[in-house]
Amino acid sequence: MSEPAVRCEGLVKSYGRSQALKNLDLTIAEGTTLVLLGPSGSGKTTALRLVAGFEVPDAGVVEIAGRRVAGPGVYVPPEQRRIGMVFQDYALFPNLTVAGNVGFGIPDKSAREARVVEALDLVGLAGLGSRMPHELSGGQQQRVALARALAPRPTVLLMDEPFSNLDAGLRAQVRAEVREILQSTNTTALFVTHDQDEALYMGDQVAVLEWGELQQVETPEGIYHTPDTRFVAKFLGLADFIPATFHDGKLETALGAVAWEGEPPPSGVEALLRPDDMSLDPSESGQGVIISRVFQGPSYLYEVELNSGGVVHVLQHHTKQYGVGTRVQVRIIAEHRLACFLGEQRVG
Amino acid sequence: MGLSRNVVEDMHIRGATIGIRGFFTSGGRHHGVRRPSPIIWVPSAIVAVAMALPLVYLVERAVDSSSDSLDLLFRMRTAEILMRSALLVIVVTASSVFIAVPLAWLTVRTDMPLRRLWSVLTVLPLVIPSYVGGFLVISALGPKGMLQGFLERVAGVERLPDIAGLHGAALTITLLSFPYVLLSVRSALWGLDPALEESSRGLGIGKWKTLWKVTLPQLRPAIAAGSLLVALYTLSDFGAVSLLRYETFTWAIFLQFNSFNQALAAVLSLVLVGAAFGLILLESRTRGRSKYYRSTTGTVRPSSVVRLGRWRWPAFGATAAVVALSLVAPLSLLSYWAIRGIAEGEPVRLLWGAALNSIYVSGLAAIVAAVAAVPVVILTVRFPGRLSGLVEKMAYIGFALPGIAVALALIFFGSRYATPVYQTMSLLVFAYVVLFFPQAMGTIRASFLQVSPRIAEAARSLGRKPMSVLFQVALPLIVPGILTGAALVFLTAMKELPATLLLSPIGFDTLATSIWSALEEAFFAQAAVPALFLVVVTAIPTAFLILREPRGVR
Secondary structure: OOOOOEEEEEEEEEEOOEEEEEEEEEEEOOOOEEEEEOOOOOOHHHHHHHHHOOOOOOEEEEEEOOEEEEEOOEEOOHHHOOEEEEOOOOOOOOOOOHHHHHHOOOOOHHHHHHHHHHHHHHOOOOOOOOOOHHHOOHHHHHHHHHHHHHOOOOOEEEEEOOOOOOOHHHHHHHHHHHHHHHHHOOOOEEEEEOOHHHHHHHOOEEEEEEOOEEEEEEOHHHHHHOOOEHHHHHHOOOOEEEEEEEEOOEEEEOOEEEEOOOOOOOOOEEEEEOHHHEEEEEOOOOOEEEEEEEEOOOEEEEEEEEOOOOEEEEEEEOOOOOOOOOEEEEEEOOOOOOOEEEOOEEOO | OOOOHHHHHHHHHHHHHHHOOHHHHOOOOOOOOOOOOHHHHHHHHHHHHHHHHHHHHHHHHHHHOHHHHHHHHHHOOHHHHHHHHHHHHHHHHHHHHHHHHHHHHHHHHEOOOOHHHHHHHOOHHHHOOHHHHHHHHHHHHOOOOHHHHHHHHHHOOOOOOOOOOHHHHHHHHHHHHHHHHHHHHHHHHHHOOHHHHHHHHHOOOOHHHHHHHHHHHHOHHHHHHHHHHHHHHHHHOOHHHHHOOOOOHHHHHHHHHHOOOHHHHHHHHHHHHHHHHHHHHHHHHHHHOOOOOOOOOOOOOOOOOEOOHHHHHHHHHHHHHHHHHHHHHHHHHHHHHHHHHHHOOOOOHHHHHHHHHHHHHHHHHHHHHHHHHHHHHHHHHHOOOHHHHHHHHHHOHHHOOOHHHHHHHHHHHHHHOOOOOOOOHHHHHHHHHHHHHHHHHHHHHHHHHOOOHHHHHHHHHOOOOHHHHHHHHHHHHHHHHHHHHHHHHHHHHHHOOHHHHHHOOOOOOOHHHHHHHHHHOOOHHHHHHHHHHHHHHHHHHHHHHHHOOOOOOO
16 A cells, blocks of 8 residues: 555644644545545634645644655645645636636646646636636636646645535536546545535545544445444434344344344444335334425435334335325335444444 | 725724634634735834824824923813814714715615716715815805805895804815715615515515614614714814814914914824824724624625605705705806916916926825735734734824824924924825825725635645735735725825925925915915816816725625
8 A cells, every 4th residue: 555645643723722623633545535524613624724734733743645744843835735725715816817727836837738728628618718717607617726726736636615605406517527537537635525415425535523523534335324423423414323132143123123243232222224224114003103204306204203212214215105194114124234322432 | 084984994894894804813823824924014014103103203292392281281272172173073974964874875775866977976075175165165155255246236235144163164074075974875775785674674664664764773884984084074174174264173283383382283283183083982882882784695686776756856956956065066166266267367387386296296105005005904904913903003093193183293203303304205295195094005905805815825725935926816916906095095195285284395386285375365266276177187086986986895
């Protein structure tokens, strides 16, 4: 395994009395995208700005491609870090053309023009180099910002909520394009967002932050299905927890038993269930009653109150609909192992 | 007094409220990132010290003679002067609000005919210097004035009530300074969130009651800010009160100074400065209580137009009357006197020397002020903190200093400590810079606030050093603001009288001083030619600057 493109160790940063980051460790492997996900105030933007060099850590070390850029007695200013930045508001230079923006970071005049053409081509804006930024749509400006950041071939691309100024439809499209570009150019990226869908979509790895502390770093599937804490579980999507006991090689819950392999969990745990882990059918002898139904386009989200107490959310295809008050049988259909929690932490 | 101090004020209020500085306040003081480079803080510190200089020497001079100055102060009927000044300030400010608030609303929000035209014309009286206004009022309404002459011919009236005194001064200054309130209220009206009025209407409140209960209360900070400008203008006015023989501070100071009573002049100036600071304090207290600005971001929808119905033409008539009194009448009178002057063989040739001198010193002041303001703006916007807060306060000090006080202070300073520059143009230019620096700061600050700090960060992430970011990215973006600031300083300096009068080197005539010396001899026709020239030359660019102002923040 080669040197990680970015390595942060023990990063601490305070603003006055509030501690924005407490002891953050992160590594990003070359050519991959790490998403920093967290609610506002979780310290994710601070972490990104520490990597960029716009802030100086109170303690800890930042290395980019094996070179120490921040640490005790070391501070390399942003312009010497070989980073690319894409900002939420794009921060395009309003007085320069698109080509002027994209070429801004390429000191070598002879190479500039070709590289600008190449970068604009990459983001699908070939031929728009002579436009001014304000003549472009939001989505196009976003792509200019990306082209500008990528043009100097940075060691790592830092993206701070880059899609949050786009409307929903455009966001999905731009997101797919950007993911494609990052993969095709083998770019290492650190991507900050508060949107879990975006995190799951964009990341090779997703790191969840809360109150300046790293909760977990995992692949998108891993962090969705086996979150380490209840906070992470809830932050990544709708999560219900129902009591479960281990018996006879199976995990037994009010919704039935599921297979369990490996070390049995301790007693008193609760299993994590996502709405798409379950299915329901009307049944007079069912263990629950529908108490609400929300139409979500392709599917309905039902809220079912269980006889055993507690409420679970179940996602069903929209082709069938059941009224509130219908007694239903809920089954667990998930084929992955369920995550079990004791208190805040996952134990199995 | 400045044309566009309301812009300055406005940006102050907004800057603080929106918390644009918040981006950086959290930065802390860390090596290598947050500390401004010497190219920023050294000039800023020099500016701060320079701005403080006049006030310091005024205090020194006053304290120097303190043995008998307190005594003098009491003997001089200072309380009387203070009362007269206060009375004038109150009358002018109240009348200005009374005229300007309805006008602002009519020109921004209603279907009054020709409102675009009115919105330019109603602001233009600002370009008439108060000494020109005073002379026109006397020539028209004075004891041997045109109105009396007319009435004598028609009805044999031989005497009119004397125009000199409070009512004459108040009339003159009100007609020239009400646009300050107008501009401030108008820009507030442009920025109002229409949703507030719409909610009120939706709750079943009628349109007039909504105007009274929802719209007007929201304009309070703007009215206060505009009133402050009018009050400071009135307090520091010298031309109109001297011509109309109403003894306020400025005139009293001038009289004492001219009778070689420097100590008393200094003490009176200090009291005057104290009064100006008092006004500023008063205004900031009315502002502090509640937050009036929109809490959400995003572009403001334009408000709906209020239909005046049968009030449309009466409103038109009232507006036309204000414009007739404050703009058309003065300009016609001035033209009349100028034509009469030229017909009588007034030497127009002399005018060119004075005009060139005016342009020269005002231009120098404009360049110095605009260049010096750039580092101060960068420091105070990008590196907030206790020290930069202090620098900012010093930079705005000219806002509170009447021209005559600055001039006196510089005379003391020059004659005692800086004899080489005493009686040279550099002291005059310095006085202009101190007085009008806030205007340069205001527009440059406004344009710099539009430059997102992210833009500078983007440039650095693309490999540019901080200095190159400053010169290649930030400066080009604020060039329009710098030019506007310089233009404002230039236009205001062209009209300035008291400081010019006291600090002009011997034999150095400007437009303002040649108008003044003609007026002192009551040679109206002789004064009218340079006055008309000054008004016309400054009116055109001023109109241009005003026009882009209400929505000045791009």
